[in-house]
Amino acid sequence: MSEYLKARYGSADFALPDPLPEAFRALLDRRVARRYRAAPVPDALLDAVLAGAQSAPSKSDLQQYSIVVTRDAAKIAAVAGWIGSMPWITQAPVFLLFCGDMRRGQRVAALHGREHANNNLDTFLNTAVDAALAMGTAMTAADALGLGTCPISYVRSHIEKVAPLFRLPKGVYPVAGLTLGFPEERNAPSPRLPASVVVHRETYDDAALEAALPGYDALRPPAKPRYPEVHGAAPQGCAWSENVARQLSVPERFGFAAWLRTRGFDLA
Amino acid sequence: MSEYLKARYGSADFALPDPLPEAFRALLDRRVARRYRAAPVPDALLDAVLAGAQSAPSKSDLQQYSIVVTRDAAKIAAVAGWIGSMPWITQAPVFLLFCGDMRRGQRVAALHGREHANNNLDTFLNTAVDAALAMGTAMTAADALGLGTCPISYVRSHIEKVAPLFRLPKGVYPVAGLTLGFPEERNAPSPRLPASVVVHRETYDDAALEAALPGYDALRPPAKPRYPEVHGAAPQGCAWSENVARQLSVPERFGFAAWLRTRGFDLA
Numbered sequence A, B: 001m002s003e004y005l006k007a008r009y010g011s012a013d014f015a016l017p018d019p020l021p022e023a024f025r026a027l028l029d030r031r032v033a034r035r036y037r038a039a040p041v042p043d044a045l046l047d048a049v050l051a052g053a054q055s056a057p058s059k060s061d062l063q064q065y066s067i068v069v070t071r072d073a074a075k076i077a078a079v080a081g082w083i084g085s086m087p088w089i090t091q092a093p094v095f096l097l098f099c100g101d102m103r104r105g106q107r108v109a110a111l112h113g114r115e116h117a118n119n120n121l122d123t124f125l126n127t128a129v130d131a132a133l134a135m136g137t138a139m140t141a142a143d144a145l146g147l148g149t150c151p152i153s154y155v156r157s158h159i160e161k162v163a164p165l166f167r168l169p170k171g172v173y174p175v176a177g178l179t180l181g182f183p184e185e186r187n188a189p190s191p192r193l194p195a196s197v198v199v200h201r202e203t204y205d206d207a208a209l210e211a212a213l214p215g216y217d218a219l220r221p222p223a224k225p226r227y228p229e230v231h232g233a234a235p236q237g238c239a240w241s242e243n244v245a246r247q248l249s250v251p252e253r254f255g256f257a258a259w260l261r262t263r264g265f266d267l268a
Helices: A002-009 A022-028 A043-054 A073-083 A087-091 A103-111 A121-144 A153-165 A209-219 A240-248 A256-262 B002-009 B022-028 B043-054 B073-083 B087-091 B103-111 B121-144 B153-165 B209-219 B240-248 B256-262
Strands: A065-070 A094-101 A148-152 A172-181 A183-185 A199-201 B065-070 B094-101 B148-152 B172-181 B183-185 B199-201
Touching: A002 A022, A002 B043, A022 A121, A022 B022, A022 B043, A022 B121, A043 A065, A043 A121, A043 B002, A043 B022, A065 A121, A073 A087, A073 A094, A073 A153, A094 A103, A094 A121, A103 B209, A103 B240, A121 A148, A121 A172, A121 B022, A121 B121, A121 B153, A121 B172, A121 B256, A148 A153, A153 A172, A153 A256, A153 B121, A172 B121, A209 A240, A209 B103, A240 B103, A256 B121, B002 B022, B022 B121, B043 B065, B043 B121, B065 B121, B073 B087, B073 B094, B073 B153, B094 B103, B094 B121, B121 B148, B121 B172, B148 B153, B153 B172, B153 B256, B209 B240
Parallel strands: A065 B199, A199 B065
Antiparallel strands: A065 A094, A094 A172, A148 A172, B065 B094, B094 B172, B148 B172
């Protein structure tokens, strides 16, 4: 088991059950796949992934999300073209769009003659969480079935074009896309921040963050610099924390709330 | 395999691979556990669940979430007391609070001498999605390790008390709690809306919703009526769609955005 923990955390000083159950080992070994074989995904496998996704937990059992499935290479290419920096998306034989969906609840309320009184930020959060839980479960299902996936949050960078492409009505918005196909190659597992930074015991305490960053940065190979056009080139690549700082210092998707308001979300 | 699909969808007309891989079967058979044995969760198992949670995917690799772990029965009882309607929470030997965390990115930007320029609704969504993905993965990990869980979104109904209890600083908010323990009993699987309602092919189309509701309602045992004090009693229980309409017609957590603004979130 220790090889999975070393890949993920750079250390193996966890006291875990041995042997690890297979489903748990698979979680620790989760990776994204950004290269796919040309083979199409059979209907049965796609249906299985979708059934897996629907098994995800859902806030108050409300199931406030939708999944739009496309196998249309032209649509997938359009999304990839808008994003620009991820041409490999066009290789994926299937693209799933996970959407927060307030509309279904509004329709169900209306069908029962009741007013929908929850067009607020809490419902927006609930729809996002439901969509995220379904997407994460779809990823686990796909892995278990020999498929590969990669989540694409950048669909939200082009939301004003992506939403009409999939004819999303008011009350429905994309949380993320997910490419799906037989993996030609899986990425290496992404190392994760040490538990001392992410996990807090009894009360929140992030005093360990600053001291932990150099070790975590060292664990990760230097990556392509974010926003070189703003922050300058970095021919040797950037460490994780420097890239986080680079990315978060440039406003991204700052029109998201305004767009959502045009699509029926009060966000109050 | 068909028994899992019957429990989840009321039909077994899916063409799925046979035999199903174990990790996939476990997803289809996912259930919540609301009764726990008194036995404590050993540290090794808790660490394993947390390591599983951290293996979740994360938007742009930013890991904008935190998990606060408590084993303090008094704290768990305080949360259960505020919620009121879920006394079984006090049985759980461990309670995990999954939080969206904008603060870590703000600190990392500052450590690199850069301004954090993404205090906006998109970042709020990203933090919620990261926390949800970690929680969903923790649930799958716990199931694989013989533990049981139940997500508690109602922590947000008492956010002004829950956040200080766990000393959440500005920039950090609860998405959901998760009870964790050895299950005394697992619930039956929750049947899910038919794929014809949740899954859309090529473009969004929910024309099938109204016709699908009676069949779905029939699949589910009548449940405790939501908000009888507002909508009146329902001694025979309510079908799913009626309870959705009941719940969504009463404003819930309508102060959430206002509270978040007091905690450093611009939500712009």
